Amino acid sequence: MSYLVEQSIERLKYNHVRITPQRYAILEYLIDQDTHPTADEIYKALENDFPGMSVATIYNNLRLFTKMGLVKEMTFGDHCSRFDFVSNEHYHAICNQCGHVEDIYYPGLEDVEQVASDLTGYAVKSHRLEMFGLCPDCQKK
Known part of the structure; x- marks a missing residue:
């Protein structure tokens, strides 16, 4: 487990957020990617590992991560939000x-x-x- 994943998991636990396998996978994917993925791209990347997971699960977790300051939602005028893990200001x-x-x-x-x-x-x-x-x-x- 990378330091950033570990640190983020601890922050979630501190805020009494249950660490589900899907939540862990979404967070890890965001940290490992530098592509600023959309929710649909995250879903497609993880759907084989979590066949029962819905796109709504991705959106709900992204909202949670954004609210907690772990992730930034970015819109660039293409009507499609992209998500960026917040490791430092850039x-x-x-x-x-x-x-x-x-x-x-x-x-x-x-x-x-x-x-x-x-x-x-x-x-x-x-x-x-x-x-x-x-x-x-x-x-x-």
């Missing part, structure tokens, strides 16, 4: 053509919320940064 580059999402870690933006608050007077609670363009594979086509 940003995203999204391909306009194929939809591939790439994580970007840029520590220079750590204080952006404070700067925005200082400049605007807003009580900034969160932020997100997304860049759109063509991924290397789509550029070759």
Whole structure:
């Protein structure tokens, strides 16, 4: 079991959330993937291991993980939510053509919320940064 899975399981237990095999598998899948999967993609990846599991089970667990801050739900205007395990603050580059999402870690933006608050007077609670363009594979086509 990876450290992130173990840490997340402990957080769930601390909050009195029962650890079911499906819940464990969904969490582990999200941690292992860097593809920012949709609920349907998670379902398809796990359906052979859990034939009785429904798409609703995936959505319910994703809602729980999002509420607990383990996962972020991302929408990029394609009417399809993607889910990202929250290990540390990062940003995203999204391909306009194929939809591939790439994580970007840029520590220079750590204080952006404070700067925005200082400049605007807003009580900034969160932020997100997304860049759109063509991924290397789509550029070759």
